[in-house]
Amino acid sequence: MKNRNQSKKPKFIVISEQIISKIISGELLPGEKVPSENELIHNFQVSNTTARKSLQEIESRGYAQRIKGKGTFVLNKTEDHHLVRTLGSIDATRRGFDEGLKVEGFKPKTIVLEKTVLDHGVSAEISGKSYIIEGPVLKVHQLRYADEMLLKDETKYISLKLCPKINMLSTDLSYFKVYEDKYQLKISDIKQNLSAIILPPDDPTNNFEYESALPVFVLDSVVLSRKDAVLELEKSLYRGDKYKFAIIAHPEYNGN
Structure with missing residues (x-):
């Protein structure tokens, strides 16, 4: 029937x-x-x-x-509007934060707290390995909003040796697309670490303006170009009550 x-x-x-x-x-x-x-x-x-x-x-x-x-x-139709992000997804990274929100039906907004050129290099440890960008480096610290709610506190470090004059461009873009389209850089890998902390409301680094302690995801990532050159380092804080992270594994099939 x-x-x-x-x-x-x-x-x-x-x-x-x-x-x-x-x-x-x-x-x-x-x-x-x-x-x-x-x-x-x-x-x-x-x-x-x-x-x-x-x-x-x-x-x-x-x-x-x-x-x-x-x-x-x-569209995002979840009752609490949780945002699902996939770790290590090149497609999601290429789309960028603002475009990702738009396609889910949110209105994005960005406030730039700092945009400066550092003469010295920066480093970060991802998955037990140290990654270094030699200076000069572009540092961009910005707050990312969806429908006037701060969801992400993002700090990026970008190699000016690999991307000359990228500091002259607007921050309201997908840097990933700029790497590929303007600088013809092939992205070979993205490595990420995800951890969680409780951020007290009186913490001087807390930009979320939440009246009580807030669970926060901390995502450290590195974007690698050809020959394992470090193109970008990022450290971002995500509201833990508004995000869920997914992981997609691609196990190799050995035929046995």
Whole structure:
């Protein structure tokens, strides 16, 4: 009986319900792309009209939104608006913080606390290994907001040897895209450490303006370019009550 009722539904409804079920189950996460019109045409053997109506149905029901020239993205419909971020994801890093919020339906805002050039180098320990950027280095310290709520306190250090004059560019951009498009740098790896702390309200480094102690994720990361050159170091604090982190493993198959 269920299959008979299902067959009576218009094809675009059947397709849209399948995709919505993946969104509800978490198979498609907030900020991720839903299949494109061309992918729907290929996967379901339907016309472009049916594929387009399927995407419009998903959007009209509030599960996704279309961004012109980029695609249709899953909206954040969680009750507490937790943001899910995937560690080590080059795609997520390429998209950048602001664009990631926009595709989830939030309004981003950035306040730059410091933008300066350091003549000396900087270093950080990630996964038990020390990484160094020799000077000069661009330091950018900024606060990242979503719908007027501070979610991330971010400090980046960027090699000016690998990216000359990047300090002349606006900070309101995806640095990852700049590395690839302007400086033609191929990103070879991203390594990250995730830890958690409790940040007291009277801590002088606390920029979250929360009246009580706040759980905070601390994410240390390094972006490596060709020949393991250190392109960027980052240390960011994320509101622990607003973020969830996912990890995707790619185990090698040895055939045994």
